[in-house]
Amino acid sequence: xxxxxxxxxxxxxxxxxxxxxxxxxxxxxxxxxxxxxxxxxxxxxxxxxxxxxxxxxxxxxxxxxxxxxxxxxxxxxxxxxxxxxxxxxxxxxxxxxxxxxxxxxxxxxxx
Amino acid sequence: xxxxxxxxxxxxxxxxxxxxxxxxxxxxxxxxxxxxxxxxxxxxxxxxxxxxxxxxxxxxxxxxxxxxxxxxxxxxxxxxxxxxxxxxxxxxxxxxxxxxxxxxxxxxxxx
Numbered sequence: 001x002x003x004x005x006x007x008x009x010x011x012x013x014x015x016x017x018x019x020x021x022x023x024x025x026x027x028x029x030x031x032x033x034x035x036x037x038x039x040x041x042x043x044x045x046x047x048x049x050x051x052x053x054x055x056x057x058x059x060x061x062x063x064x065x066x067x068x069x070x071x072x073x074x075x076x077x078x079x080x081x082x083x084x085x086x087x088x089x090x091x092x093x094x095x096x097x098x099x100x101x102x103x104x105x106x107x108x109x110x111x
Numbered sequence: 112x113x114x115x116x117x118x119x120x121x122x123x124x125x126x127x128x129x130x131x132x133x134x135x136x137x138x139x140x141x142x143x144x145x146x147x148x149x150x151x152x153x154x155x156x157x158x159x160x161x162x163x164x165x166x167x168x169x170x171x172x173x174x175x176x177x178x179x180x181x182x183x184x185x186x187x188x189x190x191x192x193x194x195x196x197x198x199x200x201x202x203x204x205x206x207x208x209x210x211x212x213x214x215x216x217x218x219x220x221x222x
Binding site for chain 2: 004006009032034036041042043044045046049089091093098099100101102103104
């Protein structure tokens, strides 16, 4: 049973436009959420996170929104750049150090 | 910067061989993790360790074992490699809060 779901396997966006990556979760005990970015042949790198006590966290071009009632979070990238093309993983944690990852979304930013 | 290194980037092994994957981190982190990444399945936790000589099973431990003799080193062992263990293997250690730092990955092919 997948506790963290990324239902879009891929997303294609024009350079300069907004990219929105979505993630749904089922475990109401999750209290911390993270996004990771992964380029081919490299390990994932941490991008941005949000605690369950917040509904928004912003870092430069990246903003994560959390809707606890819907058990949904999203990552917004504005403006999108070709270098943002990568696989994005959503992850969640429930009062501990173990992370549960989604299947990932491949983002392609076209120039 | 945290550095997590993995002993090999690419490995090709035969069915039935014993395989050792090594991971070293340089930030004195207590928690270390082994994942495998497969298309459409995201990152799945194999084993993790929260201290030297301590280990816990993750979601898919079957066919694997681990060793943590020193704090900085966490090894993943495939006792008898099988073709369904062909995958990308990722090691991670955890900083604060919850942020996992990943190694570059080992692409293992079992023939």
